[in-house]
Amino acid sequence: MKYFAIFLFWIFLPAQSLMAQQGENVTLHTPTGNIQGTLLIPHVKGKIPVALLIPGSGPTDRNGNNPMMKNNALKMLAEALYQNGIASLRYDKRGVGASKVPGFSESNIRFEQYIADARGWVDFLKQNKKFSSIVVIGHSQGSLIGMVVAQDKAVSKFVSLEGAGDPINVVLRRQLQSQPEQVKKPAFAILDSLEAGKQVKNVPAWLYTLFRPSIQPYMISWFRYHPQKEIAKLHKPVLIVQGTTDIQVSLSDAGKLKKADPSAQLLIISGMNHILKDAPADRQENIKTYNEPDLPLNKKLVTELVKFIKE
Structure with missing residues (x-):
């Protein structure tokens, strides 16, 4: 029998200086090892909102990359928010990059650990008096994690980026x-x-x-964990973002999330794919963008995210 492949990444995001945009390395201390991240804070007066960027599935790092692809989507997103006066914290997932913890093995990881790590970062952000509010932004699998974490009263808003509508x-x-x-x-x-x-x-x-x-x-x-059940528990502003050329998550997924939370805003972006960049519908051409780290984010995505966070 011939082997087959499933296209599924669930299992295997005023201008200032470049130096400033590199951000500060920060550490989340947990009983089972430390998780490393980057805190990027614009140099502006007064309090500002901060976004927690939760990466997608597989061995994904703080920039949205994994060993099989480099697209820098989360790094670009953090920098775009920075340029619009919004702070961000993004991190390497447990067992990935600088977050490789002692004794980590695939057989020991549980979905609840990823939720606990994201919750830990929310608690970390609570301690910083610079921030006026905390917005959770979850990409792909991170959307589901974000839905659970955003149930914390300290989180003011939630954004689902290309998140599945079904378990x-x-x-x-x-x-x-x-x-x-x-x-x-x-x-x-x-x-x-x-x-x-x-x-x-x-x-x-x-x-x-x-x-x-x-x-x-x-x-x-x-x-x-059921995305529709989790998003329905959020009694706060929610933005559901879905690109029309996403070949991993469909428009029907976004529709299911919207139905589960009727008060949520639904943003459909024409021509945007799963990694938040402009891409054709053709499968092979679309996949090529997953390894184009210099390809910019979709412009409408940035504009609408900034508007939602600041309004």
């Missing part, structure tokens, strides 16, 4: 639906087991990358 197990089933029956049948059987909280030891070789035993505990913990 990840539903997304996986949808993506697997187009596969041949000899692939789909064992994959669905594994999903049935994981949804029941039971791990699967014997995984077919052609499904091993997706369902390797070491990632299964994490997937089980991730399955427990």
Whole structure:
């Protein structure tokens, strides 16, 4: 049987000096290791809002990059906010970059740890009297994490950037639906087991990358969180952003989030893809942008984010 590939990154964001834009390295101390980030604060008088940028899935660092792709999306976003008088904090995920903690292994990570790390950063920002408000911005998988974290009363607003509207197990089933029956049948059987909280030891070789035993505990913990249920718990300003050329998350996902939180603002940006940049609908050309670190962010995205944060 031939191996197959699923295009899924869930499992594997007045002008001042460049020196100032590099920001300050900051550390979140946790019982299970330190998480490293960058705090970028514009040199302006008075209090200003600060945005916590939560990265997407896989081994993603504070700039929105991973070993397979470099797009600098989160770095560019932080710098764009900085240029508009908004502070930001972005960080390397646990086990990634400067946040490699002692004893870290894939088999030990749980979705709740990512939530705890983001909550820790919110607590960190609470201590800084420079900030007038805290806005949580979650990209991709970070959107779901952000929904949970933004339930904290200290968070004034929440932004979902290209966030899924369904739980990840539903997304996986949808993506697997187009596969041949000899692939789909064992994959669905594994999903049935994981949804029941039971791990699967014997995984077919052609499904091993997706369902390797070491990632299964994490997937089980991730399955427990439903984006529509979590966003409905937010009784504060919410902005849902979705690009029309995103080949990972669809317009229907954004629609489901909006339905779950009718008071949320829904922003559809024509021609913007999953990494927040202008890209064609053609799949191969779209994917090329994932490794173009100098390609700028979509301009409308920056304008609307600044407006939402400051209004």
